[in-house]
Amino acid sequence: xAHKYSLTDDQVPRHWYxxxxxxxxxxxxxxxxxxxxxxxPDDLAPLFPMALIGQEVSAERMIPIPDPVRDVLAMWRxxxxxxxxxxxxALGTDCRIFYKYEGVSPAGxxxxxxxxxxxxxxxxxxxxxxxxxxxxxxxxxxLSFAGAQFGLEIKVxxxxxxxxxxxxxxxxxxxxxxxxxxxxxxxTNAGRAILETDPGCPGSLGIAISEAVEDAATRDxxxxxxxxxxxxxxxxxxxxxxxxQEQLRALDAYPDVVVGCVGGGSNFAGIAFPFLADKIAGRDxxxxxxxxxxxxxxxxxxxxxxxxxxxxxxPLLPMHTLGHGFIPAPIHSGGLRYHGAAPLVSHLLNLGxxxxxxxxxxECFAEAVRFxxxxxxxxxxxxTHAIRAVIAEVExxxxxxxxxxxxFNLCGHGNFDLTAYDAYFAGTMEDIxxxxxELDEAAKALEGMPxxx
Amino acid sequence: xAHKYSLTDDQVPRHWYxxxxxxxxxxxxxxxxxxxxxxxPDDLAPLFPMALIGQEVSAERMIPIPDPVRDVLAMWRxxxxxxxxxxxxALGTDCRIFYKYEGVSPAGxxxxxxxxxxxxxxxxxxxxxxxxxxxxxxxxxxLSFAGAQFGLEIKVxxxxxxxxxxxxxxxxxxxxxxxxxxxxxxxTNAGRAILETDPGCPGSLGIAISEAVEDAATRDxxxxxxxxxxxxxxxxxxxxxxxxQEQLRALDAYPDVVVGCVGGGSNFAGIAFPFLADKIAGRDxxxxxxxxxxxxxxxxxxxxxxxxxxxxxxPLLPMHTLGHGFIPAPIHSGGLRYHGAAPLVSHLLNLGxxxxxxxxxxECFAEAVRFxxxxxxxxxxxxTHAIRAVIAEVExxxxxxxxxxxxFNLCGHGNFDLTAYDAYFAGTMEDIxxxxxELDEAAKALEGMPxxx
Numbered sequence: 001x002a003h004k005y006s007l008t009d010d011q012v013p014r015h016w017y018x019x020x021x022x023x024x025x026x027x028x029x030x031x032x033x034x035x036x037x038x039x040x041p042d043d044l045a046p047l048f049p050m051a052l053i054g055q056e057v058s059a060e061r062m063i064p065i066p067d068p069v070r071d072v073l074a075m076w077r078x079x080x081x082x083x084x085x086x087x088x089x090a091l092g093t094d095c096r097i098f099y100k101y102e103g104v105s106p107a108g109x110x111x112x113x114x115x116x117x118x119x120x121x122x123x124x125x126x127x128x129x130x131x132x133x134x135x136x137x138x139x140x141x142x143l144s145f146a147g148a149q150f151g152l153e154i155k156v157x158x159x160x161x162x163x164x165x166x167x168x169x170x171x172x173x174x175x176x177x178x179x180x181x182x183x184x185x186x187x188t189n190a191g192r193a194i195l196e197t198d199p200g201c202p203g204s205l206g207i208a209i210s211e212a213v214e215d216a217a218t219r220d221x222x223x224x225x226x227x228x229x230x231x232x233x234x235x236x237x238x239x240x241x242x243x244x245q246e247q248l249r250a251l252d253a254y255p256d257v258v259v260g261c262v263g264g265g266s267n268f269a270g271i272a273f274p275f276l277a278d279k280i281a282g283r284d285x286x287x288x289x290x291x292x293x294x295x296x297x298x299x300x301x302x303x304x305x306x307x308x309x310x311x312x313x314x315p316l317l318p319m320h321t322l323g324h325g326f327i328p329a330p331i332h333s334g335g336l337r338y339h340g341a342a343p344l345v346s347h348l349l350n351l352g353x354x355x356x357x358x359x360x361x362x363e364c365f366a367e368a369v370r371f372x373x374x375x376x377x378x379x380x381x382x383x384t385h386a387i388r389a390v391i392a393e394v395e396x397x398x399x400x401x402x403x404x405x406x407x408f409n410l411c412g413h414g415n416f417d418l419t420a421y422d423a424y425f426a427g428t429m430e431d432i433x434x435x436x437x438e439l440d441e442a443a444k445a446l447e448g449m450p451x452x453x
Numbered sequence: 454x455a456h457k458y459s460l461t462d463d464q465v466p467r468h469w470y471x472x473x474x475x476x477x478x479x480x481x482x483x484x485x486x487x488x489x490x491x492x493x494p495d496d497l498a499p500l501f502p503m504a505l506i507g508q509e510v511s512a513e514r515m516i517p518i519p520d521p522v523r524d525v526l527a528m529w530r531x532x533x534x535x536x537x538x539x540x541x542x543a544l545g546t547d548c549r550i551f552y553k554y555e556g557v558s559p560a561g562x563x564x565x566x567x568x569x570x571x572x573x574x575x576x577x578x579x580x581x582x583x584x585x586x587x588x589x590x591x592x593x594x595x596l597s598f599a600g601a602q603f604g605l606e607i608k609v610x611x612x613x614x615x616x617x618x619x620x621x622x623x624x625x626x627x628x629x630x631x632x633x634x635x636x637x638x639x640x641t642n643a644g645r646a647i648l649e650t651d652p653g654c655p656g657s658l659g660i661a662i663s664e665a666v667e668d669a670a671t672r673d674x675x676x677x678x679x680x681x682x683x684x685x686x687x688x689x690x691x692x693x694x695x696x697x698q699e700q701l702r703a704l705d706a707y708p709d710v711v712v713g714c715v716g717g718g719s720n721f722a723g724i725a726f727p728f729l730a731d732k733i734a735g736r737d738x739x740x741x742x743x744x745x746x747x748x749x750x751x752x753x754x755x756x757x758x759x760x761x762x763x764x765x766x767x768p769l770l771p772m773h774t775l776g777h778g779f780i781p782a783p784i785h786s787g788g789l790r791y792h793g794a795a796p797l798v799s800h801l802l803n804l805g806x807x808x809x810x811x812x813x814x815x816e817c818f819a820e821a822v823r824f825x826x827x828x829x830x831x832x833x834x835x836x837t838h839a840i841r842a843v844i845a846e847v848e849x850x851x852x853x854x855x856x857x858x859x860x861f862n863l864c865g866h867g868n869f870d871l872t873a874y875d876a877y878f879a880g881t882m883e884d885i886x887x888x889x890x891e892l893d894e895a896a897k898a899l900e901g902m903p904x905x906x
Contacts, residue, residue: 004528009459075457075535075829082528086602104557106829108868148826149539168621171871174878175825372628373601376528376559415561415868418624425627 003085005247007078012070017238019273019344020231021061022280027347028452031305031316036450039315046217047224049125052118055232063235069117072149076105076112077239081247082410086374093394096253096405100244100271101377102412107172109335109380109412110267111142111227114236118225119146129153129222131215133183133208135162136334137169138380138412139227144178154178155222157185157211160203162334168416183208190214190311204327205338206310213313228264229308229317229342237270244407245274255285255407257393261385262289262298262356263335265342271409276353287354289345290389292364294432295328297321297341298349298356300439305449306340318452320346322434323445329432331361332420333381339442357389360431364388365424368414380412381420456538458700460531465523470691472726472797473684474514475733480800481905484758484769489903492768499670500677502578505571508685516688522570525602529558529565530692534700535863539827546847549706549858553697553724554830555865560625562788562833562865563720564595564680567689571678572599582606582675584668586636586661588615589787590622591833591865592680597631607631608675610638610664613656615787621869636661643667643764657780658791659763666766681717682761682770682795690723697860698727708738708860710846714838715742715751715809716788718795724862729806740807742798743842745817747885748781750774750794751802751809753892758902759793771905773799775887776898782885784814785873786834792895810842813884817841818877821867833865834873 020026029038044053055063065073084097102110122130130152134140140156147154156178163170163182173180183203184191190210194201201207209226216224226233241258248254258275260268272287279285291298297320307324308314319340322328328337340346348354364384371387372378379387386408397404414421423429473479482491494506501509508516518526537550555563575583583605587593593609600607609626616623616635626633636656637644643663647654654660662679669677679686694711701707711728713721725740732738744751754773761767763777772793775781781790794802801807817837824840825831832840839861850857867874876882 003524004462006459006462008461009457071456072829106831145829149829167875168868168871171875171878172831172868175822175831175867175871175874177826369628373630376525376598376602378559378625378628414628415621415625418621418628421628422620422624425624 003083005081005083005251007243007246009074011246012074012077013065013239013242014070015062015064016235017242017274017277018058018061018063018235019276021059022277024280024351027343028318031450033307033312033316047213049121049127049223051121051125052232055235056230066120069120072116073113073239078243079104081244082375084375087371090370090374091394093398094403095394095397097390098248098255098407099410100240101410102240102267103377103410107138107142107145108415109138109142110237110240110270111138112145113239113270114227114233114266115142115146116149117236119143119150119152122223123150123152127152127221127223129155129219130225131155131212131222132225133157133205133212135159135205135337137162137166137416138335140178140180141169141172142227143225144173144176147178148176155215156180157183157208159183159205159208160201166416183211185211188214204310206324209309210311210313213309228266229340231344234266234269234273234342234344237266238273240270240409241272241274244271253405256404257286257288257406259288259290259386259389259393259406259408261336261382261411262291262341262345263338263382265345267409267411268345269342271407272354276348279353288389289354289356290385291356291358292331292333292336292385293358293360294331294434295322295337296358296434297339299358300434302443302446303346303350304446304452306446308340316450318343318346320349321446323442325445326442331432332417332423333361333385335382336385357392359385359388360433362424362429362431365421365429367391377410378414379410380414381417383409383411456536458534458536458704460696460699462527464699465527465530466518466692466695467523468515468517469688470695470727470730471511471514471516471688472729474512475730477733477804480796481771484903486760486765486769500666502574502580502676504574504578505685508688509683519573522573525569526566526692531696532557534697535828537828540824543823543827544847546851547856548847548850550843551701551706551708551860552863553693554863555693555720556830556863560591560595560598561868562591562595563690563693563723564591565598566692566723567680567686567719568595568599569602570689572596572603572605575676576603576605580605580674580676582608582672583678584608584665584675585678585680586610586658586665588612588658588790590615590619590869591788593631593633594622594625595680596678597626597629600631601629608668609633610636610661612636612658612661613654619869636664638664641667657763659777662762663764663766666762681719682793684797687719687722687726687795687797690719691726693723693862694725694727697724706858709857710739710741710859712741712743712839712842712846712859712861714789714835714864715744715794715798716791716835718798720862720864721798722795724860725807729801732806741842742807742809743838744809744811745784745786745789745838746811746813747784747887748775748790749811749887750792752811753887755896755899756799756803757899757905759899761793769903771796771799773802774899776895778898779895784885785870785876786814786838788835789838810845812838812841813886815877815882815884818874818882820844830863831867832863833867834870836862836864
């Protein structure tokens with residue numbers, strides 16, 4: 001029987017954990033795309049409120065969560081920790097598998113953990129409107145929910161392919177009061193330019209980011225919000241790992257391995273960073289990032305400075321990247337289809353503090369179905385990669401003749417992605433490995449970028 | 454800020470509350486459709502395991518929840534109780550509004566509360582397969598989830614209109630391992646007979662029940678399961694109201710009014726019956742059942758014996774009913790489209806222990822949108838009726854110049870029903886009041902039925 005371990009309502013964490021304070025070295029700084037110089041707060045001010053810019057560069061180890069933010073997080077937090085007893089039994093393993101479940105949030109994923117503070121800090125600084133992009137729809141709906149909580153207008157540029165294929169996510173955004181348009185849209189210069197040459201363009205996350213950034217940069221009442229990649233976004237997710245530590249402490253348990261899936265890196269950071277603090281302090285623990293074989297930024301990407309978007313409007317970030325022009329294959333894990341990985345996550349990989357693995361989607365869904373039929377929760381496509389990696393750890397423990405405690409982040413439910421399960425059962429789901437030639441193509445996109453010192 | 458009040462994991466109720474033990478009089482007995490005589494346990498044995506037949510007629514006040522059942526319920530129970538602070542603020546009322554949220558279950562509604570015990574009792578008596586029907590898909594998915602937990606095969610006859618319109622619910626059933634066919638189906642005599650004369654028949658809940666009952670009655674390995682209406686099903690839902698009582702006790706609060714929406718009556722019973730125990734014992738409290746104007750069984754139906762299904766295969770139940778031949782208009786609240794109301798709920802209305810109100814759907818969705826934008830949770834179409842009734846109570850309190858404490862059951866989330874919100878925003882949602890002529894038609898269907906003594 002899957003066992004749930006809950007905390008009490010007053011055990012919502014009171015601080016975010018800032019891993020920058022504990023790192024043996026810092027990642028290279030983001031650069032201004034025009035000057036090639038390290039970015040200053042003023043460069044970011046048109047896009048973000050000062051409080052978030054401050055968090056982006058903070059060296060404070062623990063940053064207090066403001067009470068109004070914590071009050072909203074407490075609507076669904078602390079989230080449950082589960083012991084996967086039934087999955088363990090189905091696997092015939094003595095390993096102990098725990099998972100943190102973020103699907104209990106109103107938007108169904110971990111995304112509101114950062115949408116809420118981002119909306120609040122904007123509101124505090126007089127911002128009345130936020131523009132953002134969304135691919136799979138998770139982030140757009142989370143920010144729309146957050147906007148409603150603090151009385152902000154939200155404008156979401158949703159990748160057209162997703163806008164057309166996922167009408168439920170669009171309806172969710174609108175129900176919370178957000179405005180959503182298919183991207184490329186006629187609402188921005190970036191969008192209009194693309195529509196003129198390619199009226200049927202299905203869009204991409206890179207294009208949608210360009211539109212949202214332009215929207216924010218050209219309107220006084222509007223800022224921009226990003227759902228992953230940036231330091232402050234990853235930090236907002238650390239409530240997940242902090243709660244997991246508290247829950248495991250009550251069980252007198254500690255993980256040998258911590259697993260999360262990586263797109264931009266935020267849910268991975270959320271579960272992993274608090275445990276990495278212990279690893280940096282000397283604890284013997286492995287931390288594994290699981291990504292899709294179709295978009296293998298950490299396992300096969302190049303490390304270097306790259307743009308966060310297609311139109312080259314964002315700062316240059318030091319990332320493991322497949323190139324800002326890379327369009328990932330249309331796998332079902334929309335949230336993992338991003339060309340780069342967060343600078344902090346990329347840096348941790350370089351430091352050897354985390355490992356990365358990549359899996360094609362069919363074996364991930366095979367494990368997700370087993371998970372649903374034992375544990376009872378139908379996973380979103382993204383965390384199926386984490387589940388696949390957990391199974392690999394169980395197999396490895398068996399080979400090594402050891403018993404391990406494994407923790408992973410089930411970052412969202414699959415209610416909006418059941419067509420993916422349909423495709424899996426129908427046998428029409430394809431395994432896509434990124435061809436070597438495309439990798440070479442991606443490398444070319446990085447030529448001429450500033451070198452990392 | 455919406456405030457959540459959680460119980461601890463060990464506070465999942467240990468008993469179901471059986472309201473039959475407290476009623477001043479019992480509802481008339483179900484009758485055998487052939488003989489017109491009260492039904493005996495042997496009549497039900499082909500369809501239900503003996504343990505559930507025992508619960509159906511039990512006079513015990515508190516019935517212990519078996520540990521293996523309670524263990525699975527504990528996956529998502531106790532569910533949170535929320536204080537609707539933000540909704541109250543938006544309404545400008547001093548009334549206190551609380552709601553119990555059942556959308557945190559894996560299937561997204563209250564239905565697993567009874568699916569789990571039903572599956573377990575069947576498994577204990579050697580049953581290996583259960584047949585059932587589903588309209589909106591809530592019940593079919595809940596039973597499929599429950600079947601996976603206890604290793605039972607599940608066969609779901611899903612109303613064709615719903616099967617075609619709600620592919621996500623079908624995919625959910627299959628992901629948990631259940632088999633699902635569109636009803637009318639070629640798999641039963643009842644289905645084949647209808648398909649022969651009407652190959653494009655969109656189906657109805659009454660037809661799907663006929664198919665599932667036939668399936669169970671004609672196979673030794675198979676029993677039938679119903680998601681509402683019957684006494685034992687309503688009783689399994691009383692964990693909701695018991696938890697709410699515990700949660701309100703900790704807040705030193707008690708409701709003046711308890712509200713739930715009614716289709717068959719199970720989520721209403723779940724929240725209301727434990728409070729009705731107090732009312733029967735003399736406590737001054739009102740209990741309100743909210744139903745759709747398009748299917749107004751309690752407010753406009755006739756009270757009498759009627760079949761539970763279209764093909765007249767089920768026992769005769771004493772219900773407020775619109776007639777077993779009644780096909781409700783295609784409102785978005787699929788779960789409220791049933792021609793009758795549970796015998797216990799019907800009886801409570803006759804006793805004056807509960808009140809009933811009916812609302813057309815547009816004003817329900819208007820309130821649901823306000824709820825989503827304040828409280829953050831997007832309601833399923835069914836509980837939008839409960840929310841509408843709560844707003845009426847707030848208005849009434851204002852007129853009376855009093856301050857009330859109101860409790861309602863938010864029995865599920867709207868993740869699978871966002872097309873309904875789309876229709877609401879697009880202005881294409883229709884208000885449907887049952888025409889008087891159809892009511893007369895329904896009355897005719899009851900002619901010749903046994904009289905209630």
